[in-house]
Amino acid sequence: MDISNILDRIHELPEQSKLALQNNVTEIALAKGHILLKANKIESNIYFIKKGLVRAYVERDNEVTFWFGKEGETVISMKSYVEEQPGYETIELLEDCELYELKTENLRKLFNEDVHIANWGRKFAEKELIKTEERLISKQFKNASERYLELMKDHPELLQRVQLGHIASYLGITQVSLSRIRAELK
Amino acid sequence: MDISNILDRIHELPEQSKLALQNNVTEIALAKGHILLKANKIESNIYFIKKGLVRAYVERDNEVTFWFGKEGETVISMKSYVEEQPGYETIELLEDCELYELKTENLRKLFNEDVHIANWGRKFAEKELIKTEERLISKQFKNASERYLELMKDHPELLQRVQLGHIASYLGITQVSLSRIRAELK
DNA sequence: AGCTTTTTTTATCATTTGTTAATTTTTTTC
DNA sequence: GAAAAAAATTAACAAATGATAAAAAAAGCT
Numbered sequence: 006m007d008i009s010n011i012l013d014r015i016h017e018l019p020e021q022s023k024l025a026l027q028n029n030v031t032e033i034a035l036a037k038g039h040i041l042l043k044a045n046k047i048e049s050n051i052y053f054i055k056k057g058l059v060r061a062y063v064e065r066d067n068e069v070t071f072w073f074g075k076e077g078e079t080v081i082s083m084k085s086y087v088e089e090q091p092g093y094e095t096i097e098l099l100e101d102c103e104l105y106e107l108k109t110e111n112l113r114k115l116f117n118e119d120v121h122i123a124n125w126g127r128k129f130a131e132k133e134l135i136k137t138e139e140r141l142i143s144k145q146f147k148n149a150s151e152r153y154l155e156l157m158k159d160h161p162e163l164l165q166r167v168q169l170g171h172i173a174s175y176l177g178i179t180q181v182s183l184s185r186i187r188a189e190l191k
Numbered sequence: 192m193d194i195s196n197i198l199d200r201i202h203e204l205p206e207q208s209k210l211a212l213q214n215n216v217t218e219i220a221l222a223k224g225h226i227l228l229k230a231n232k233i234e235s236n237i238y239f240i241k242k243g244l245v246r247a248y249v250e251r252d253n254e255v256t257f258w259f260g261k262e263g264e265t266v267i268s269m270k271s272y273v274e275e276q277p278g279y280e281t282i283e284l285l286e287d288c289e290l291y292e293l294k295t296e297n298l299r300k301l302f303n304e305d306v307h308i309a310n311w312g313r314k315f316a317e318k319e320l321i322k323t324e325e326r327l328i329s330k331q332f333k334n335a336s337e338r339y340l341e342l343m344k345d346h347p348e349l350l351q352r353v354q355l356g357h358i359a360s361y362l363g364i365t366q367v368s369l370s371r372i373r374a375e376l377k
Numbered sequence: 378a379g380c381t382t383t384t385t386t387t388a389t390c391a392t393t394t395g396t397t398a399a400t401t402t403t404t405t406t407c
Numbered sequence: 408g409a410a411a412a413a414a415a416t417t418a419a420c421a422a423a424t425g426a427t428a429a430a431a432a433a434a435g436c437t
Contacts, residue, residue: 130316
């Protein structure tokens with residue numbers, strides 16, 4: 006998925022504004038296993054995924070995966086981006102990736118200069134917010150096997166591309182519980 | 192809390208832009224129990240809480256409270272606001288409230304006209320996103336009694352102002368479980 | 378292909394949370 | 408302030424999920 010498509014998918018932009026964003030983007034390729042963003046660090050870039058798959062996780066005694074990003078999605082440390090404070094998430098590449106890199110510094114400048122880009126940034130946050138809110142509500146309404154079925158329905162390809170330990174963590178259960186749920190569904 | 196304060200708390204605005212927003216706001220007072228926003232309906236207003244307390248809930252077989260709003264906070268149906276689609280949440284006043292009302296139509300117009308207001312709207316969504324993300328992660332990391340202790344620590348006044356059934360629902364557990372947790376903590 | 382490592386499944390038992398119903402406490406109403 | 412209604416607690420049992428360990432299956436490596 007190319008950068009123009011990715012930007013438009015978030016929110017349509019006039020050609021001029023889109024070019025302003027595109028001019029600040031550089032393309033990079035990184036290997037599976039690479040750590041793209043580190044927890045407890047102020048990150049100065051955001052990324053758009055051209056190709057590949059990543060996950061965001063938080064580490065305490067265990068590791069909790071709370072987001073997967075695939076083609077077309079945006080990789081961002083929200084705390085760094087919004088509050089210029091160290092973020093809580095680590096981003097790991099689950100596949101070899103091709104990424105578009107954008108310095109948050111440059112993005113901030115564009116936000117202040119171009120009302121279309123400011124509204125594009127607003128739409129981005131708003132849409133992410135709805136997705137996160139829906140997940141929170143789903144977590145409150147549904148038990149683990151319902152959430153698993155929902156994920157199978159909404160993102161079946163994830164189950165092919167991601168190992169089950171990460172899926173379990175994303176669903177908020179242990180890997181053993183997920184295995185049990187899968188066995189019961191057969 | 193007056194409107195100028197509320198707007199600034201979200202993100203600082205130049206005087207001119209702030210006045211533009213304030214000019215579109217009208218003040219209303221509504222009684223406890225009033226339903227401010229309805230699920231499955233495209234809502235055309237957002238509200239800022241001058242005084243009082245509200246909750247957002249989703250209804251299926253049971254009722255799940257997923258947000259409390261108090262003085263200074265913004266009441267909004269995200270789906271209506273972002274996608275102009277019927278929202279999933281109902282907003283009920285838990286106390287008599289004084290509110291500032293703002294038509295989303297007018298807000299949208301301001302977003303397109305004033306880059307400061309567009310960035311103010313962006314900041315609003317971004318901050319809400321971080322709060323929601325943190326709750327999602329907390330839900331994944333912590334068990335019910337840890338989440339209860341966290342709520343007591345972060346929002347002790349809620350426990351005085353909200354009945355425990357709603358708190359339990361917010362924490363994602365039954366009222367009976369919450370009672371049990373409270374009994375164990377004594 | 379064969380060996381090694383990693384991932385997934387299965388089994389058992391422990392813990393947490395849910396369900397239902399009865400009881401007590403608090404709040405509301407007249 | 409007494410009666411009624413609503414909210415909160417307690418108890419007993421059921422169901423879901425967690426923890427640990429062992430076995431099986433799959434993936435990676437040379």
